Amino acid sequence: MAKKLPTDFFQQASDQLAPQLLGATLVRVLPSGERLAGRIVEVEAYLGVGDRAAHTFGGRRTERVEAMYLAGGHAYIYFVYGMHFCFNVVAGPSETPQAVLVRAIEPIEGLKTMRANRPAARAERDLTNGPGKLCQALQIDRELNGLLLTKSPLFIEAPTAPLPAASIARSPRIGVDYAGEAAAWPLRFFVKDSAFVSRAPSVVSTFKKLRPTDVG
DNA sequence: GTGTGGATTATCT
């Protein structure tokens, strides 16, 4: 039986914590007792007050971002684009408002329920290959915001074996073009060969253009 | 496979 990551583990900077969450298992226990779970394959670090892409840039402190000021190991869940929820793991000590956004997981348990929750999904990877999609699949919403991940129906289990550094890739974060220099910071971490990440690394599409045209 | 535009509303200015 896998072990929950303890609160202590989350008391480190978000960019340190983020790659260590790859390979771990995100678990959601429904009110019915059913377990929905997936392996974390893509995350992004948001550094806090000095990071223009972060909701807490400049020390901003509003009702919405209050959970980011909690100690590491709490959940920060917010609503965007009038439609979607995104799930973050708060990092570092309290009053240092930084977090790790979980962007994609590989479904492991409860696939049938996930499909019911995500009628638009065609392929299996469409169930959870995006921050809004995985929240829909795992029934993660406002109700879980601010909860401590070690003591709630939402938690993270340690990887059975640590992921080798060579299988981790990084890139700039997605959807933060408005953030000036911070938009280019390589704070997105993902499992290099996973088919379950939200989008393939850009080099892959470059290869396509370089591919020779078919010859008879 | 890629690219574009529309959906839809809590939150903040």
Added chain:
DNA sequence: GATAATCCACACC
């Protein structure tokens, strides 16, 4: 009134 840490359908290659 504008914005947003996104997703989906559709057109086209």
